[in-house]
Amino acid sequence: MLKTSQRFSISIVIALSSVLVLSSCAKRIESGANVIELESSSSACKTSTDTISAGSITFSITNTSNKVTEVYLFASDKKSIVSEAENIGPSISRDLVFELSEGTYYIQCIPGMKGDGFSTTLEVTPGSASKAGAYQDELDQAAAYYKEFVINQATLLLQETKKFATLYSSGKEAAARALYPHARMYWERIEPVAESFGDLDPILDLREADLEEGQSWTGWHLIEKDLWAPTKGYQALTKKERTAASNMLVEKTSELLTRVKSLEYKPFQMSNGAKELLDEVATGKVTGEEEIWSGTDLYDFQANIEGAEKVYELLKSVVAKKDPALSKKLERGFANVYSLLDAQRSGTAFTHYSQLSQKEILEMAAAVDALAEPLSHLTSVVVG
Amino acid sequence: MTEVSRRVFLGGLTAAGAVAGSSGFLLGAGSDSAQATQTRYSIYGEKQVGITTPAQNHLYLLAFDLADITRSEVKDLLKRWTITASALMAGTLNDVPQNYEAPPRDTGEALLAGGSALTITIGFGPSLFSTAEGDDRFGFASLTPLELRQLPQLARDAIRDEESFGDICLQICGDNSIAVFHAGRNLIREAFGSATLRWSHSGFNGAVPASKALTARNLFGFKDGTANPIGDDDLEENIWISGSSEPPFMNGGSYLAMRKIKMHLDTWDRSPLREQEAIFGRSRDAGAPLSGGHEHSAPDFALASKDGTPLIPKDSHLAIAHSSRHGGKKMLRRGYSYENGLDKVGNIEAGLIFIAYVNSLNVNFIPVLEALAKSDALNEYISHVGTAVFAIPRAPRDEYDFIGSGLFES
Numbered sequence: 001m002l003k004t005s006q007r008f009s010i011s012i013v014i015a016l017s018s019v020l021v022l023s024s025c026a027k028r029i030e031s032g033a034n035v036i037e038l039e040s041s042s043s044a045c046k047t048s049t050d051t052i053s054a055g056s057i058t059f060s061i062t063n064t065s066n067k068v069t070e071v072y073l074f075a076s077d078k079k080s081i082v083s084e085a086e087n088i089g090p091s092i093s094r095d096l097v098f099e100l101s102e103g104t105y106y107i108q109c110i111p112g113m114k115g116d117g118f119s120t121t122l123e124v125t126p127g128s129a130s131k132a133g134a135y136q137d138e139l140d141q142a143a144a145y146y147k148e149f150v151i152n153q154a155t156l157l158l159q160e161t162k163k164f165a166t167l168y169s170s171g172k173e174a175a176a177r178a179l180y181p182h183a184r185m186y187w188e189r190i191e192p193v194a195e196s197f198g199d200l201d202p203i204l205d206l207r208e209a210d211l212e213e214g215q216s217w218t219g220w221h222l223i224e225k226d227l228w229a230p231t232k233g234y235q236a237l238t239k240k241e242r243t244a245a246s247n248m249l250v251e252k253t254s255e256l257l258t259r260v261k262s263l264e265y266k267p268f269q270m271s272n273g274a275k276e277l278l279d280e281v282a283t284g285k286v287t288g289e290e291e292i293w294s295g296t297d298l299y300d301f302q303a304n305i306e307g308a309e310k311v312y313e314l315l316k317s318v319v320a321k322k323d324p325a326l327s328k329k330l331e332r333g334f335a336n337v338y339s340l341l342d343a344q345r346s347g348t349a350f351t352h353y354s355q356l357s358q359k360e361i362l363e364m365a366a367a368v369d370a371l372a373e374p375l376s377h378l379t380s381v382v383v384g
Numbered sequence: 385m386t387e388v389s390r391r392v393f394l395g396g397l398t399a400a401g402a403v404a405g406s407s408g409f410l411l412g413a414g415s416d417s418a419q420a421t422q423t424r425y426s427i428y429g430e431k432q433v434g435i436t437t438p439a440q441n442h443l444y445l446l447a448f449d450l451a452d453i454t455r456s457e458v459k460d461l462l463k464r465w466t467i468t469a470s471a472l473m474a475g476t477l478n479d480v481p482q483n484y485e486a487p488p489r490d491t492g493e494a495l496l497a498g499g500s501a502l503t504i505t506i507g508f509g510p511s512l513f514s515t516a517e518g519d520d521r522f523g524f525a526s527l528t529p530l531e532l533r534q535l536p537q538l539a540r541d542a543i544r545d546e547e548s549f550g551d552i553c554l555q556i557c558g559d560n561s562i563a564v565f566h567a568g569r570n571l572i573r574e575a576f577g578s579a580t581l582r583w584s585h586s587g588f589n590g591a592v593p594a595s596k597a598l599t600a601r602n603l604f605g606f607k608d609g610t611a612n613p614i615g616d617d618d619l620e621e622n623i624w625i626s627g628s629s630e631p632p633f634m635n636g637g638s639y640l641a642m643r644k645i646k647m648h649l650d651t652w653d654r655s656p657l658r659e660q661e662a663i664f665g666r667s668r669d670a671g672a673p674l675s676g677g678h679e680h681s682a683p684d685f686a687l688a689s690k691d692g693t694p695l696i697p698k699d700s701h702l703a704i705a706h707s708s709r710h711g712g713k714k715m716l717r718r719g720y721s722y723e724n725g726l727d728k729v730g731n732i733e734a735g736l737i738f739i740a741y742v743n744s745l746n747v748n749f750i751p752v753l754e755a756l757a758k759s760d761a762l763n764e765y766i767s768h769v770g771t772a773v774f775a776i777p778r779a780p781r782d783e784y785d786f787i788g789s790g791l792f793e794s
Contacts, residue, residue, distance in 0.1 A: 068676070068687060068695065087689045089676025092667055113690050212539035212757060272656075279651040279764075286729050358728075365729035369650060376654035 035060055036122070038107065040069040040088070045109030045118040054102045054127030061085060062093045065111035073122075074106040086113075097380070102126045135318045139267045139382065142314040146265050149310055150190050154257040157186035161253045165246035168223060171239075177227050181296035182348065184220060188303035189310070190260075191280055192273035197259060203252050207290065218248050221293075228293035267315065271378040274311035277304040278372035286365045288353040298350035301364075302341050308375065309334050315382055323381045326374055333371030340364050423559075424499040427470045427787075430636045432779045434503035435716065435741050436619055439600065439609075440557040443587035443720040444568040445642070445737060447550025447772060448579040450512070455522045459792055461578040462506075465554075466786040468574050469504040472567045491573075494566035500558040502567055506787045507640050507774025510534060512551040524791050527631045529775040531639060531745045538757035540767065547644055547770035550582045555640070555739070561588070585644060585770070587720025587737045599671065599679065602721060602736055603647050604765070606664045607671040609717040610679055611707060622714045625743045633790025636778035638741045641715075641749050644722075644770025647735035652765045663761040665702030673702060683708075699761040705752055713748040715740040735766070745773060 035058045037048035042065040063069045070086040082105065085096050102124050110117030160183035167176040187194055187205070195201045202210075204219040211217055223245055226237045237245065284290040285301040312319070312330055320327045340363060344351040356364075425433045450458065471477040475498075478490035494500075513528040514520050534549065554571055558564040565586075572581055589600050599607040613622045620626065625634050652660070657668065665683070666673055673683035674695045683702055687695050696703050707714045718739045727733040742748035757763070780787050 063676070068689070070690075087674075087693075087695050089672070089674055089687070089695055091670075091677050091681075092672060092674070093670070209542060210540045213537050215539065272659075275654060279654070282651055282729075282731075283648055283764075361728070362730045365731070369731075372651075372654055376656075379656065 034058060038062070038071065038109075039064055040071060040109035040111055040118075041065050042067070042111055043118070045071075045107055045120045047107065047120055047122065050121060051123045051125060052100075053125045054100055056097060057100050057124075059085070059096045059098075060093065061088060061096065063088045063090055063111070066090050067112040069109055069111040070113055072108045072110070074108065076104040076106075078106055098383075100124045135322070138318050139315075142318070143265045143267055143270065145314050146270050146311065147263065149314075150193050150260050150263070150265075151257075153186045153190045154194075154253075154260045157183070157190075158250075158253050158257050160186060162250055165250050168227070169239075169243045169246040171242075173227060176223075177294070180220075180224065180227065180294060181291075181299035181350075184296075185299055185303035185306075187220075188280075188300045189307035191304060191307065192276040193260060193263065194256060197256065200252050200256055200259075203248065204256070207292070209289070209292070218245060219252075220249065221291075223249070224291065225293045228295075230293070268379045268383045270311045271315065271375075271382050274308040274378060275372065275376050277308040278368060278375055280304050281368050282365070282372060286361065286368055288356075288361075291353065295352040295354050296350070297353040298341065298344055302345075302350065305334070305337055305341070305371075312375075312378070315378065319378065319381055323377075326377060326381055329374040330371070330378075333367075333374060337364075337367045337371050340367050422499045423501040424475060425473055425501065425503050427466065427473055427504065427780060428782050428785070429779045430781075431624060432505050432637070432776055432787075433473075434505035434555055434557050435623065435638060435718070435776070437501075437503050437557070439589060439718055440501050440503070440559045440564075441589050442558055442561045442564040443585070443589070443737060443739075444556040444564045445585045445587070445739070446554045446556070446568055446572065447509070447582045447584075448552045448554070448575060449582045450521075450551045450579045451577065453578055455792075457578055458522050459786075461575060462788045462791075463786040464574050465506065465571060466780055468571060469506070469554075469567075469787075470783075472570060473502045473504060475499055477570065491566060491569055493569075494560070494563045497560045497563035497566070500560035500563035502556070502558040502563055504567060504571070505555040505557075505640075505776065507553045507555070507776045508532075508788065509550045509552060509772065509774050511549065522791075527633070527791060529634050529637075529639070530628075530630055532773065532775045535641065535745075535750065535753065535771050535773060538754060538768070540757065540763060541771075542646075542767045542769050543771050544769050547583045547585070549772055550774075552579065553640070553642075553772065553774045583770070585722055585737045586724075587722045589720045600719075602719070603649060603734055604652055604660070604664075605668055606660075606666060607679065608719055608736070610666075610671060611705075611714065612716050613714045618714065619716070622748055623716050623741050623743055628743075631790065632793075633777045633788065634775060638743055638776040639745050639749075640774045640776055641738075641740045641742065641745060641753075642770065642772040642774075643736075643738040643753075643768050645736045645738050646727075646733065646767045646769050648731075648765045648767070649734055650731050655765075662697050663700060663765075665696040665700030674700075697761065699759050701756070701760055701762045704755050704760050709755070710748075710752055713744075713751075715742045715748050715752070735769075741776070 034052060034055055036052060038059050038061045039046045040061065040063050059071075061071055067090060069088050070084065071088070072081055073083045074080065075082050082100070083098050085094065088094055105122040105124060106119055107122055108117055108119040160179065164176060164179045164183045167179060194205070205221065206217065206219055207221050208217060208225065225234070226242070229236055281301050281304045285297045285304065288295070288297050290300055291297045312334070316327065319330075341350070344356070344360070425437065427433065468477065478492070478495065480489050482488055510528070510532050512522070512524060513532065514525045554568070556564050556567045556571075558567070568584070599610050602608040613619050623638055625637050627635070630637075661667055661674060671679035673681060675684035675687040683696055683706060685694060685696055685703055689695060694703070703709070718741065720737045720739070721734070722737050723732060723734045725733055740749060777788050777790060780789065
């Protein structure tokens with residue numbers, strides 16, 4: 001389905017250019033005294049204080065110049081960038097939160113985004129913060145492993161897609177139906193990455209309900225409908241149409257694999273992706289809207305959760321150190337969702353969505369919310 | 385009472401004519417409720433009220449399907465509705481001698497509510513003129529407003545028939561929720577036997593008094609309606625129909641487009657502010673375009689970061705919907721938030737009753753709707769579940785006229 005593709009690509013574009021976490025919950029009252037007002041004007045880079053104690057610090061930036069500004073925070077060597085905030089339009093205010101350890105820092109404001117701009121010094125006195133960049137190696141490692149994971153899933157996806165396409169186009173419908181939900185799980189584990197390719201996603205995963213007037217329909221769900229055809233008013237695909245649909249599926253999945261091989265990830269993209277997987281579950285799978293014909297929503301559900309859990313596992317060592325309480329909540333959340341899914345599973349087969357009671361659906365939705373809520377804070381913890 | 389007189393003044397400026405005071409109230413409104421808004425509008429004039437009238441705090445939007453009645457019964461219903469609506473707006477519904485043995489004319493729950501700046505706006509759906517099968521049910525087909533047809537099916541539409549369409553709509557707005565409900569209830573009573581209620585949507589919008597001329601916020605926390613047309617010229621150009629080839633009763637009228645948009649609050653509330661602002665293309669609290677400035681600053685879509693990415697993302701709501709992307713054409717948005725219990729997975733069923741007024745659906749509205757459906761970053765967090773369009777006829781001229789009288793003049 002097309003739904004998240006734009007969002008994922010936005011977050012890549014915007015967030016790549018800034019390492020700072022913009023925190024919606026960083027209101028003054030919560031962050032105590034560690035707030036620095038920073039004004040980037042057309043003639044100065046001015047802070048409300050030049051000394052602050054180490055810890056989580058909120059920079060409340062206001063651009064009073066008439067140009068787009070950017071703010072850099074340099075370490076004492078004046079060369080290594082600790083953090084940066086770019087693309088702040090005139091008159092726009094933005095709060096940014098991150099951890100600073102003891103030391104001397106230099107803040108540079110560059111209205112107009114050209115030249116040296118203006119700078120000022122910030123002394124950070126001893127406090128509770130860990131050293132800036134302390135987790136960088138672990139995070140880099142996590143990102144490298146995630147890349148391997150995505151390539152692995154995409155490789156298996158292609159392999160299973162080819163099998164499925166052959167079964168379907170050669171008329172082995174029962175075998176194709178049996179393989180369908182399992183093959184799709186490789187897609188669902190890496191769904192936010194797959195959807196970040198705004199051209200491939202609609203070709204491969206568009207649902208009938210998402211079509212606009214006159215748009216042609218291709219991909220998994222077209223075949224799904226043909227394999228689980230409605231009893232009334234449905235015209236089955238011809239042999240030729242089946243072959244075309246199968247070929248398209250294989251061809252585009254192959255292209256997906258090629259593309260993910262050259263993708264690199266930042267930790268925040270992984271954590272945002274994990275949150276998006278939970279969004280997918282909440283809006284598509286718990287509601288039974290994703291697999292409307294086959295009723296195999298719980299397979300997708302399971303795979304989405306596994307994809308999110310993979311991200312958490314890779315980031316766990318950092319999260320456990322920076323926010324142990326969040327770690328606990330997430331582990332409890334995953335366990336809870338899995339136990340509900342396990343109750344609907346026998347071997348590798350899940351209950352048909354239509355067989356779920358309203359009570360079971362509500363329990364699952366509540367468990368997804370309970371996991372998604374702490375998961376939505378993963379990015380600010382990992383990057384902050 | 386400066387607040388009140390200012391409202392009357394504003395109302396007088398934009399609406400067909402405001403009637404100040406609580407004339408006709410049996411009890412002095414001042415002694416009933418010091419809080420009640422005394423502003424009253426009149427249903428009579430050239431243009432209907434409830435369109436450019438400063439948006440009140442509450443909405444009750446009703447759509448009716450006419451029963452299998454005759455043309456003259458339709459006429460009677462429109463007459464009764466006009467009289468009752470007029471009395472409701474003037475606060476005189478209870479001003480009739482009451483037979484002790486008969487049900488009260490006025491149901492009574494709003495006797496303390498004052499004027500409440502009540503407006504009742506009436507519109508005609510495509511099916512009033514001819515059915516989907518092309519049946520000219522009441523002999524109005526030759527008078528069908530030129531652009532009156534249902535909106536096209538768009539990508540991701542999840543339209544529920546039972547919350548869409550309809551022969552006639554009544555848009556009831558006011559500053560007091562019980563006054564608004566009361567008006568709807570009494571108008572529904574008036575229709576028994578002639579029309580059945582097809583759907584009803586209740587909306588709220590309370591954070592900003594209309595008189596402050598501030599932009600209300602939707603349930604995602606962003607301002608909604610910043611780019612509305614302002615000033616008579618802008619309104620004439622975009623909202624009111626005049627001197628066109630439309631049937632005469634549309635002269636001074638408009639079109640109403642309704643979309644019931646479910647907003648997925650649970651997933652939205654888990655998204656970072658960075659993403660939320662990128663989706664709308666505006667800062668949340670100030671409402672300024674991300675290219676800078678203040679709420680009403682013109683967005684600069686060309687302003688880019690060093691890597692060439694626009695500060696206002698291309699797929700943001702602002703970038704896609706802004707009038708500068710649509711030949712300067714605007715719509716008057718008059719939306720209200722709604723809450724309607726739980727959805728089937730236990731989340732709050734809530735969102736926006738989107739209402740827009742335009743003088744051309746084909747030019748001012750549908751292209752924007754289509755562009756948004758195609759690529760708005762917001763789509764992930766919303767579903768369009770209801771749809772309707774109505775032609776808004778001119779207002780009844782005076783007490784001797786009724787709404788839609790032009791339908792019977794041919």
